[in-house]
Amino acid sequence: MTERVDALVIGAGPAGLMAAEMLMGQGRRVVVAEAMPTPARKFLMAGKSGLNLTKSEPDAAFWNRVTGALPRTPGYLDNGEAFGPDQVMAWAEGLGVPMFTGSSGRVFPVGMKASPLLRAWMVRLRAGGVELRTRWRWVDLEGGFGFATPDGHVTVNADATVLALGGASWPRLGSDAAWVPMLAGAGVPIAPFRPANMGFHVAWTDAMARIMGSAVKGVAIHAGDAVSRGEWVITRQGIEGGGVYEVASALRDGAEGRVDLAPDLDATALAARFARPRGKLSLGNWLRRILGDPVKVALLLEWGQPLPADAAGWAARAKALPLRHDGPMGLDRAISSAGGIMREAVDETLQMRALPGVFVAGEMLDWEAPTGGYLLTACLDSGRRAGLAAARALTGT
Structure with a gap:
């Protein structure tokens, strides 16, 4: 016909x-x-x-x-x-x-x-x-x-x-x-x-299991010239969500990703917080008092190895935490192409x-x-x- x-x-x-x-x-x-x-x-x-x-x-x-x-x-x-x-x-x-x-x-x-x-x-x-x-x-x-x-x-x-x-x-x-x-x-x-507007695979350690599904808020991702302040989510497969999608093309094309866990503080102010005595607090509780968020703490411990030795080192690591991933998720999970x-x-x-x-x-x-x-x-x-x-x-x- x-x-x-x-x-x-x-x-x-x-x-x-x-x-x-x-x-x-x-x-x-x-x-x-x-x-x-x-x-x-x-x-x-x-x-x-x-x-x-x-x-x-x-x-x-x-x-x-x-x-x-x-x-x-x-x-x-x-x-x-x-x-x-x-x-x-x-x-x-x-x-x-x-x-x-x-x-x-x-x-x-x-x-x-x-x-x-x-x-x-x-x-x-x-x-x-x-x-x-x-x-x-x-x-x-x-x-x-x-x-x-x-x-x-x-x-x-x-x-x-x-x-x-x-x-x-x-x-x-x-x-x-x-x-x-x-x-x-x-x-x-x-x-x-x-893939475009996609998440990235991450091979998480077992320590991250307790925060799977948690939202990452109040951070900035830098990838080349691209910067995102949006929220994203930690999943069993890796990282997904609008905050990741904003810089996804730069990450996909080879830009190194860095996460600023305290984008509203400069390195000097953050180092002053890390200089506070730890006392008898566990490492996790000490970091939680400084960063105010257990999800940020988990990311710092996951991606921040080897851990710094002094306040300036902790601040530098928290301001430029390496975003370690194993490549973009495929077209079947991408928002666009x-x-x-x-x-x-x-x-x-x-x-x-x-x-x-x-x-x-x-x-x-x-x-x-x-x-x-x-x-x-x-x-x-x-x-x-x-x-x-x-x-x-x-x-x-």
Whole structure:
């Protein structure tokens, strides 16, 4: 079976749905094909503990955290204006979902969850004529876009197409990179995928068993030029959580990690604390009085060997504790992925050079950003840009 539509979007995650929203404004027939039974499964999973939609900070600082294949040629679209934090907040509130900004600048729905926003978004899209087809898996590029569907093989030809199938992380939620052979076969250059926003394996000693699952708070991780003050968690596999994800790309690429257990004290002030007499206290209790947190003490004893001999040495070790790990966790546990369609494969409108009329958005592109609002906002921004460019291609403008 073969059919023709005005606009086709493949992938119903945030980037794909944003592209569909832009396309529907042209009054054309928009079909969204999604391999999974329901849309935006990774979006919903990421929002289970609180949907961090964006980060409220100046645009320049925000977009400096996004690296890779997201072209920003001034004037090519909307005078080069990105769909940044302010625009994302206004868009969400336009869906009837009030937002609030936390003390860290991270922006969440008042209700915290992702599902109300997704429901409101889908209502808007359906009201605009967007047709969502679930369990439609893209399988070939023969004579159009071929899909395996519940009703058999269907080929769809479209005047404009946006691909937003995700990268290679959390494959059980749909981002399995099954599209790579098809695009590579069409001459699209693709960089190998690597985990991003991931944890790191650590071979803990038995002494750490008592704090497994504990949150690490009030520390700073330094990795190259990257610094994180966020919380993270000690797990049986290693270290995970937002504070680690912020510096994960630097650690993955070889930067030495150091943990500052007392980032609000300088070395001199901390050394003065370590100079206090230990008396009859055990080593653990003495360190706990100084650092105020048994988790920090456990990390100092775990990663701080051999232990220092004097107050200055203790302070220096606590201010720059080696972060000892055994490499990043794999793509199946990563929040996102680096790698994908290379920058040179797309023009300034995110149209693929090898496939005219086909635009690409989201994690299919070789870029990365940390969690904390950067990753999700950049996906929405790229979907908007690709959708607007596809809409203009339909009208010939």
